[in-house]
Amino acid sequence: MQLSTISIPRYVNVQSSAICQIHGFSDASIRAYGCCIYIRSQTASGIKCMLLTAKSRVAPLKTKSLPRLELSAAHLLSKLWSRVAPMLNRHFEKITFWTDSEIVLHWIKTHPSSLQTFVANRVSEIQELTDKVHWRHVPTKQNPADQVSRGCNVDELNNSIWFGGPQFLLEDPALWPINTHFQLSPEDEALEKKKNAFTLISTTEKNPILDLIEKFSSHRKLLRVVAYLLRWIRRPKMPTEGRDLTSNELHLSFLKIVQVIQHSEFANEIQKLTKGTTLPATLQKLNPFLHEYSDMSLSFKLIRVGGRLLNAPLPYDAKFPLLLYRNSHFVSTYLRFLHFRNHYAGAKALVALLRERIWLINAREACSRTVRNCTHCFHYKPKLQTQIMGNLPSERLRALRPFLICGVDFCGPIYTTLKIRGRPPVKTYIAVFVCFTSKAVHLELVSDLSTNTFIFALKRFIGRRGIPQKIYSDNATNFVGADRKLRELKEAFLAQSTEVKEFAAEEGFSFTFIPPRAPHFGGLWEAAVKSAKHLVVRALGNALLTAEELSTVLAEVEAILNSRPLAPLSQDPNDGEALTPAHLLIGCPLRALPPAQVPTDIIRCCERWQLVCYLKQQFWQQ
Structure with missing residues (x-):
């Protein structure tokens, strides 16, 4: 029979002249916990100990740790004594409670505010109910409350210390278990301690240029503001300069901004480079080094990407570009500036232009995101259709000088203004020459679609690029089904194709038309027309320019098209700059x-x- 609840006599007869003491015991197991209280009386005839009362409870279904169950048993003992004490109208010499848990004794002596809620609530109540009680440690084998927590049958109960208490209570107090100070392990001492969360706020002096970078969304305006700040800083050491900023001042402004960003993002790397230690593998493969640049009263310490191009006849910034991360706000504004300045260039061209001054980690993704997020480019983004292309002609697979074999096509019209009151804008067209060998592009502005105008454009092309061996052109059959403007271009071009052939024969080169209804034969110049229109239309929008202004724009567009990489860019800084038609x-x-x-x-x-x-x-x- 398992013991769960014990019945005890409610009245205990004790001689009035006896010296009485109260001893309470508590214990717990994973199945139950309980307590028992004994009266120890000492008379002339001897010492006597008897059970006064006891109480037990089953362990909760929700699993709790054994130290918490031991604390619950001590808490139960305290409440039991608070109920029994008023019923005993007697003075007790000493009240002692015993437990075999060292952790519980440690908690009872601890202030509840440093403990977790479950333990703190019970400890505070134990301390309140047992204010005049002395807590001591008892070995488990001498703890009668062990019968309550573990349970026993009737025979075991009769042969145990349950009714008479432990043997040491019948002996002199000097022979009782010694209540020494137990040294708990750090894990037990930290058990149930309240975990305090601390927030460490460190305030560091922020560079004012970093605040300026976040405030400006225009790269050009940011450079000018920082340049004026540097001019004000250098005013005691530099002579008074003009109101307008010089190119050197803007260059110093750019370097200063990069230096501030690098010291913010690469602080640890700069310390390692100064000490000569190795950087992480992702940066070490770029072979970075510290470059000290000084200009009169200013000096900069910059991280540049190293390589083996020291003796190459390239600008210093192109040989050893500045190192930056792609998540900087300054990098975003600079990429948007390059994208706009170069007539909304594509991602590949943007990477090549960027590496003329800055080596950006994962530059392709940053440039693609800049082009993708450009609202202006989104408005002009066409929906492309894929088709199976034919084999390349032999003329495109031979190594020849630029524009020896080329193709030509027209795009337009583009309206230009004469700046004469009452005269409406006139139509102009662009003659696009593309080299079969190097994919270089040559743009010529033509005023109309007449034979003489095209021949003049052809003469200007020959004068600057040399006499070609063969020129390919569309025969305009792919204009069928297009709008009215393209139909005009088709009719004018087909009507005058004979005169163009005669001019080509006199100059010593051949003018060849591709077969009808075969647009894949002219894929090279069609792509060049698309690229040229991509830059011209997005750069001009609805603006009306004069012929001279439009010629200037076409020259800039031609320079951008001829600066595009011919092959995928390498991530190795030792490979040098990208190979372009230029x-x-x-x-x-x-x-x-x-x-x-x-x-x-x-x-x-x-x-x-x-x-x-x-x-x-x-x-x-x-």
Whole structure:
């Protein structure tokens, strides 16, 4: 029979002259917990101990830790004594409660405010109910409350210490278990401790330029504001300058902004580079180094991407671009500035232009996001249809000089103004020449679709690019079903194709039309027309320009088209700048900044020509 509740006599006869003490015991197990109270009386005839009362409870269904159950047993003992004490109209010499849990004794001596809610509530009530009670530790084998927590049958109960209490109560108090100070482990001591959350707020002095970067969405305005700040800082050491900013001041402003961002984003990396330690693998492969740049009263310490292009005849910024992350607000504004400045260039061209000054980690994604988020580009984004293309002609697979074999097509009309009151805008067209070998583009503005106008444009093309061997052109059959303007272009061009052939024969080259109803034969110049219109239309919008202004825009568009990479860009800084059609035309990108000192001697010119020849060879080997 398992013991759960114990019946005890309610009245205990004790001699009035006896010295009485109260001893309470508590214990717990995973199944139950309980307590019992004994009266120890000492008379002339000897010491006697008897059970006064006891109480037990079943452990809750929700599993609790054993230390919490031990605390619940001590709490039960305290409440039981608070109910029994008023019924005993007697003075007790000493009241002692015993438990075999060292953790419970530690909690009872602890202030409840440092404990968790469950333990704190019970500890505070125990301390209140047992204010004059002395708590002590008892070994488990000498704890009679162990019978309550574990349960026993009748035979075990009769042969136990349950009714008479532990043996040490019948002995002298000097022989009782010693109540030493137990040294708890750090884990037990931290058990049920209230976990305090602290918030550490560190205030550091923020660079004012970082605040300026976040406030401005215009890259040009940000450069000018920082340039004026630097001018004000340098005013004691520099002579008074004019009101307008110089290119050198804007360059210093750009470097200062990059320095502030690098010291904010690469603080640990700068310390490691200063000490000469190794950086993480993602940055170490770029071979970064610290570059100290000084200009009169200003000095900058910048992180640049290293490489093996020290002796290359390139600008210093292109050989060793500045290192930045792509998540900076300054990088976003700078990419939007490059995108707008270069007539809304595409992602690949934007990467090539960016690496002329800055090496951006994961630049392709940042440039693609800039183009994708451009509202102006979104309005002009066409829905493309895929189709199976034919084989490339042999003329596109041979290494020849630029524009020796080329194609031509028209795009337009584009309206230009004469700036004469009462005269409406006139239609103008663009003749697009594209090289079969290098994909270089040449743009010519023509005033109408007459034979003489096109021949004049052809003469201007020959005068600057040389006499071609063969020129391919669309025979205008792909204009069927287009709008009225394209039908006018078809009729005018077909009506005058004979005269164009005669002019070509006199100049010594052939003018060949592709087969009818075969637009895939002219895919190269159709793509060039699309790219040219992509830049011209988005740059001009609804603006009306004069012929001279439109010619200037076409020259800039031609430079952008000829600065596009011919092959995918490499992530290795040792590979140098991207190969573009401009390298095959003039030896460098048309949109790149010139070096600080332009080489004038013959040796430098020869070295530059050798580099162009090497780039040509690498391009045709791909």
